[in-house]
Amino acid sequence: MKTNRNIDILVSELNKSIKELNFGGYPAELYEPIEYILTLGGKRMRPLLTLLAYGIKKEDWQKILKPALAVEVFHNFTLVHDDIMDDAPLRRGKTTVHEKWNSNTAILSGDTMSIYVYELLLEAETDDIAYILRQFNRCAIEVCEGQQLDMNFETEERIEEIDYINMIMLKTAVLLGFSLELGGLLGGMTKEEAVKLRNFGIHMGIGFQLKDDILDVYGEQEKFGKQVGGDIISNKKTFLLIKAMELANADQKNTLTLLLQDKEIDSIKKVNAVKELYDELGVKEASEEKMNLFFDKAFATLDQLNEPEESLVELKEFAKSIIARDK
Template identity: 55%
Template sequence: MSLTKYTAALEEALLTVTYGSTPPELYEPIHYIMSLGGKRMRPLLTVLSAELFTDDWQKAVFPALGVEVFHNFTLMHDDIMDRAPLRRGHHTVHEKWNDNVAILSGDVMLVSAYELLSEVEDGKLKRVLKRFNRAAAEVCEGQQFDMNFEKRQDVTKEEYLEMIRLKTAVLLGFALELGGILGGADEHTCALLKKTGDAIGLGFQLKDDLLDVYGDPDKFGKLVGGDILANKKTFLLLDALEKADGTIRQELQYWITAKEFNAIEKVQAVTALYDLLGVRSTSEQVMNAYFDEGLGYLSQLPVAEEKKQLLRFYFSDLIARER
């Protein structure tokens, strides 16, 4: 079972997308970030979803790329807020150019995303834009919650799950919903598609949190333990803080508050505390529950089982991923 024809169609179409040319300082950063690759997960979900309901899945390609351009726009602006030096192993746009260029180029990307999303039948345009606007606003809400959490010491696991639902999962939900709309699915079916993506997206982010601590450095593609070093309030840290008491809690708080430390020592020490507290097992249980929930919604779709096999295959790949 192969996804090659879909990924090839998306990459080929992406090469034809024009954002503008003058002034070059405005448009070169857009070409740069879009050339850095990535999983192209969101547009792939859209075309696979569309094919559940129509043989003409190609009509979903350019609207699907609108979701991808929007996603990269959010990354460009998130990198400024996070002062991130690298994106996919390369300099971030604000590092390679500057903050102002990254802000303005990102604004153009948002405009381009709307242009691509507008490549739909007139009778479906209003519905597409309404759903997209809601998802886009929720992504921004999630980013604001994430920034708020940096200043708070009382964040709960429930709040964290809601934050990643907004910041990550809802765009996956919209990507699947978009495919359904373009394929001609009814409202109930599109709602099931959105629920599928939301649940898979939550599992996907929890998997990312787990890989950041327990992933194979050679396969993960970035520094393992980065979240620990940054004291990022992931599900794992919040679960550890909820469970820890006595000397274990004291040691955990020591590493969270330490201003000077050896990076390798801190990652090893906090990971050992996670192991003592059973954090990995709890996180995996919650992650797998979301994956099972998403697959359950997929099973409810009023579509022949054989038509769902590609999506099932792709979800299985996401669940089993090591990077």
């Protein structure tokens, strides 16, 4: 196994390169929020996937650090705007941009980040930058579609499982897919090979979000890093709630509906009552089955690449670490 693509080294280099990005300095109110959100931390999963995909065929990953950071800048742009829409007070345990400054500043800073993505992508050494930009544009629009669907779901009484899977595919998974596709293309893969990498990332991303839904209810508080049961408290239509409504009999459905509608109920009591219903219905097991289905699809797609197994080791190991996460 090649050692120059060690995950820790890659993450360290990504963090160093983020600090070296020069967005601009004046007016400070526009650029300080960008530096702030990008240095709050995070897993750097998306640019890391770009580097790992590139590394399947090539070893000089330093050449694509800036294009790889494009997906991280775009991801953080979506977080800034999502936090405004959700009126979220915290992001990664710190004050959100719109709370620390104001919503108008957050919108402008986010817009600037979204434009700067193209500057970073244009650093790519490729004979077909137009194709890469079109693939990114498609991904960016799909992320917006997913966010709109997620907001639509807040006011829709009933959501089908297939609709939820489609929403998380757009909102979360397609950017993981593009991150891998970008790395594959820059590493010399054909468009057809890079599409297989993209599909691998999309399947992984869906499984990743389903795991997040499960951890929100069944994760350990000290490991999960945020309030367990938060989705239940906010009546968020996750896969678990959708599956519970599908499996419940009339009495169970009525009980669940009353729990969701009760605005006076103690939050801990609500979480425990809904969780008890989930346990009765086998919702956790059904959700894990669906999650594992997408993880299996991901690895089956990756195995379609005609590449030596040793070239895929680090990418597979990183994917397995995502599957095994407990936070």
